[in-house]
Amino acid sequence: MIISIPVWEYLGVIVAGLFLWLLGRIRPEIVAPFGDLIARIMHNRNTRLAIIVVWWWLGWHFFTA
Secondary structure, three states, rough: OOHHHHHHHHHHHHHHHHHHHHHHHHOOOOOOHHHHHHHHOOHHHHHHHHHHHHHHHHHHHHOOO
């Protein structure tokens, strides 16, 4: 069975994300752990608002259409 190129691209993005997550857990001095990154982003009110707007936009355009 032949898997198309877009499937390999999605799998590559997933593998890269898992690799970065694992690297953040093992070596936090190189890559910040995901929880620390989210805590830093959510510290500012403007970025919290921007994240809410982005999630709203994604929900409106992809989940309700």
